[in-house]
Amino acid sequence: MIMDRLHTILEGLTTALLGAFMYAFSISDSYWMLLSPKFQPLTATAGFLLFVTGAAMTTRKPPRNVRRWGALCAMLAFLALACWAVLGPESAFAPDPPKKHTPMSLELPEPGEGFEPRLTLNDKEYVRISTPELFALIEGTNKEYPREIAMRGMVARSPDLDKRGMIAVFRVNVFCCLADAVAPGFLVSVDDPDKYPQGSWVRVAGEVVESAESHANGEISLPGMLMSFVSLNHEIRGHDVRIIDPPDMPFTFEVRDKEPFAY
Amino acid sequence: MESFNLFASLASAIVLEAAPFLLLGSFVGALFEVLVPDSFIERMIPKTVPGQLGFGLFAGMVLPTCECGVVPVVRKLLARGVPPATAITYLFAAPVINPVVLLSTYFAFQSDLTMVFWRCVLVGIPALVLGGVLGKGTAADILNLPKPVLRQMDDIRNENHGHDHGHECGCAACGETHDESSRIRAVLVHTGIEFLSMSKFLIFGACAAALFKTFTPSSVLDLMQGNNFISVGSMMLFAVLSSVCSEADAFVAAGFSMLPKAAMLSFVAIGPMVDLKLIPMFLSTFKRRVALALIVVPVVTIFYLCVLLAYLEGGV
Structure with missing residues (x-):
């Protein structure tokens, strides 16, 4: 009893x-x-x-x-x-999580609220866009995509990419939960891949170009991410690639198909 | 350690995402158990077989029951004279074709209504086939024991069970004697017991999915992605083994977004119809050949339908 x-x-x-x-x-x-x-x-x-x-x-x-x-x-x-x-541990897909997190909100910044949808460098405008958004525009919806872009993401490298003077830049997008997260990415041509350590965050300003030859599926992936893939037929010609602090929100939760993008 | 961190994060994410829907399903089921008498359902049943099949198919919309609790409910309905055409169709349709599961499927697949539609179709076809075939018999032809014996057993069971809901409780999870004077409290307690009982299957399924995602070599994934027979078959096997509740399984399936949609559909279609907790219930409740039909027909039907869907251009 x-x-x-x-x-x-x-x-x-x-x-x-x-x-x-x-x-x-x-x-x-x-x-x-x-x-x-x-x-x-x-x-x-x-x-x-x-x-x-x-x-x-x-x-x-x-x-x-x-x-x-x-x-x-x-x-x-x-x-x-x-x-x-x-x-306990740090987030599995964010090896360098920020020390401070922004309050969670679905309200993404709009133009005029401290967020500029375009980045200007050397008198050239780049459309701020997240890697998943650019990937979705190019590979998914077949909609018109911006050619001059600025995006942020995590660096992945391989000996083969190093030889070709390229790095891969990924950004994790979470649809509902971490289990359905995907990490689309692009290969980015850079002057010296050694400047960009594996796992570091970069901001890429560059031009989207069609690849001379298709990249092999599974050629490079984000460590720890089962579902990471790079665009097979498009890559970024880097104009200005620089290491940055991880953003307050390393993941993206929304994929927009027009400006202002979630970035 | 890094792999364990990943495993823990993935498993926790799946459970925490699905838990509200499991709770909602448990709550709706508890409302049904406490407030809706079986006699109300019996009065509503049509006289024609097609009408009975249709009634069984859509009864889950107003009387949602988790697959974990649906077998005892069906057994009781059959013993009380509900036509097998209705009861068998309800057995398979109710855990899926109900607002809670449809809503969770809608959310899990990122507001993709086609996934909701195909899930209903894939469950509805074997449910109607089995309801139509087995519906020609009587309850005595289907159930493991003759109807009078069943009634006698039910009477004894109910005396021991001691429910005071004003009617008998049919849930599989409930082994309690309730004496709550307040119906609200009875609903809460029933909800909690149902949630607690079902959560272990959700946790097990989430851990299995997380293990898969953490440790599966990409070569295996390539094989599953490249072969529709393997991807559909392996997801169906995973659904049977993981036994995730229908209110939460869409979230587990959505974690396999690298696979064809048909493979994810096969997971959410077969899971509520045949899994490790349902098979023993079928074998103990129904006659052996009926139980085997209840297991084999959905497996074969869903497998071939999903393979066909995977091959059809733009099918899903």
Whole structure:
């Protein structure tokens, strides 16, 4: 009888604990590391309701000899795993995460709000665009894409690319959660690849050109990303490629098909 | 350590994304258990077989039941005289063709309505086929024990079960005796128990998906991407083994966006119909040949339909 009562309370507490974790996670500034910010209100609401549900479960009359040890152990193990993912290591796909995160918001900057959709260098205008947006325009929608672009991303290198005077620049795009993240990228021609260490962040201002020959699929990928790929038929001729600090938000969550791009 | 970090992040992301939908499904199921009497459903059933099939197909829209709890509900409906055409169709359709699952599918596949449509089609076809074929018999032809014995067993079970919802509880997860005076509290408790019971399958499925994504060599992925038979077959096998709840499985499937859409569809179509927790329930509830039909027909139908979809240009 006492064991039944203890088990009932444990079930309720575990459920409530998961609810509390979900709520705390939803209002933390680590949320974007696992989920798209568009799910934030959903996670917060579910966390709150789960907490209330767990509290109600603790007060029910204990059933006789009905114990869900498997479910309890699975949930406790998941909580440990989730704490590890959120609090322990750095985000798996952002090897150099920023020290400060911007508050999560779906409101992307618009022109005139401190964000200029174009970058001017040496009297030449470059359209600010994110790597996934450019990739989607070129490979996906077949829409008109800007030829002079400025984009940011992480560097990946290989001995073969080094010989050709190129680096690969990737940016992770998260649709819903980290599990469905993809990292599209472009090969960028540079003066000296050794200036750009593997994993560093760069801002590329350059020209989109058709490749002389198609790049091999799987030629280069972003370490740790199963789904990373470079454009097979287009590359960037780098005009100004410089190392930058990682952006406040290393991932992108929105893919726009016209200016102003999410950048 | 880096691989473990990646695994932990991926598994956590999938569970945290799917958990609200699992909770919503548990809540709706609890409302059904507590507030809707079975007699209400029975009064609504049409007299013709096509009408019964159609009713079974769309009953999930108003009476959503997770696949983990649907077998006991169907068993009870059959024992109470609901036609097999309706009950068997409902058995397969209810876990998918309901607002909660359709909504989660819509969100998981980035507002892609074609994925929602094809999921319904892929589930609806074997559900209607099985409902039509098995619907010609009676409950006694289908269930593992004769109807009078079942009723007797139900009576004994209900005496022991001790529900005071005003009707019997049909959920698989519920082994509780409730004496809550408040129905709101009963709904909350039922929701929590259902969520707790089902979450282990979600967590297991998420971990399996995360392991796959973390440790699968890209060469295997290339093989799966390049061969429709292998990609569809392996995703179906993964769905059966992972046993992820239908309210959350779309999020697991969406994590395999590198595969053909037909392979992802095969995962979300077969999972709610045949998985490791359903197979023992089928074998214990239905006669052996019926149980085998309930397992084999969806597997074969969905496999070939999905392979066909993968080959059809612009099919999905």
